[in-house]
Amino acid sequence: MGQGTKSSIREIISSAPLDELEFPIPTVDHADHVVYTALKGHVRLAADHLLHKELRGKLEEVLRNIIRKLDIIFHSSILNIADRVDEERSILNCARAYEVMLEMALNFSGLESKRIIGFSEEELEVAIRLIKTALNDWERFERSILGRADIAKAVVEGMLAEMKKVMSKYYRPPGSMLAYMAKEIEKKLREDAIMDSFLNAAIDQ
Numbered sequence: 001m002g003q004g005t006k007s008s009i010r011e012i013i014s015s016a017p018l019d020e021l022e023f024p025i026p027t028v029d030h031a032d033h034v035v036y037t038a039l040k041g042h043v044r045l046a047a048d049h050l051l052h053k054e055l056r057g058k059l060e061e062v063l064r065n066i067i068r069k070l071d072i073i074f075h076s077s078i079l080n081i082a083d084r085v086d087e088e089r090s091i092l093n094c095a096r097a098y099e100v101m102l103e104m105a106l107n108f109s110g111l112e113s114k115r116i117i118g119f120s121e122e123e124l125e126v127a128i129r130l131i132k133t134a135l136n137d138w139e140r141f142e143r144s145i146l147g148r149a150d151i152a153k154a155v156v157e158g159m160l161a162e163m164k165k166v167m168s169k170y171y172r173p174p175g176s177m178l179a180y181m182a183k184e185i186e187k188k189l190r191e192d193a194i195m196d197s198f199l200n201a202a203i204d205q
Contacts (some may be wrong), residue, residue: 012088013095018042020192030055031065038100039073039093047103059123060130063104067134071190075137078145094142098135098155100200104190105131109203128203135195137172152194159198160186181205 019040026168029047040048043044055062074097077090108124108131119127142149163182181202188201 009091010151010157012091013151013154013158016041016088016092020067027157029065030062031069034066034100035073036070037071038070038096041096043096043099044103046100050104051107051113054119056118056120057123059119062128063096063127067130068103070101071134071138073097075141078142078174082145093114094138094151095155098138098195099159101131101135102155102159102202104194106202132196132199135199136193139193139195149194153191156189156194156198 009125021037021042025036027035027036034046034049037043037049050059051063073093077093080086080090081094105128108119108127113119113124114121139149139152142151160182163178163185165179185198185201186204188197191195
């Protein structure tokens with residue numbers, strides 16, 4: 001990738017409008033629904049779709065299908081970026097794939113997944129492990145093809161920036177709890193393992 005790509009990646013991701021969703025959403029199952037919604041930019045809506053009691057005992061199967069679908073899209077998008085083909089859409093595809101997986105992992109690490117939805121501890125542990133493996137694989141692939149993981153880094157930086165600004169302008173220092181958490185997570189980020197270090201630090205918070 002050429003010089004200046006890192007800043008342009010941040011700009012592409014942060015300035016991209018959300019694509020309009022069709023109603024009814026043209027999907028055949030839960031995995032389709034999550035992938036379709038996420039790639040349209042509605043990442044949190046997509047991640048929250050799995051917080052449903054109907055998926056108790058089925059979470060691993062659905063998540064494996066989501067990962068399989070996103071894996072194909074992610075790999076082809078990275079190759080498109082390397083070939084300078086439909087770069088902006090390909091960058092957004094990768095960024096949204098990263099982000100929806102992170103949002104799902106954070107959902108599954110929260111109390112709501114266990115206490116309200118009723119997922120078992122075992123299936124939540126399996127889900128988070130599957131997500132971590134996929135994220136790490138994608139980051140490695142991004143580095144191997146593009147030379148560095150600028151998309152992964154831009155996604156994490158965007159999520160941290162969002163955490164810092166939520167409510168912080170309404171409170172005096174030390175600011176909101178989310179802003180404090182974001183700063184603590186930042187301290188633990190590793191350039192050579194962006195996704196893994198971010199997710200581990202976020203779950204620990």
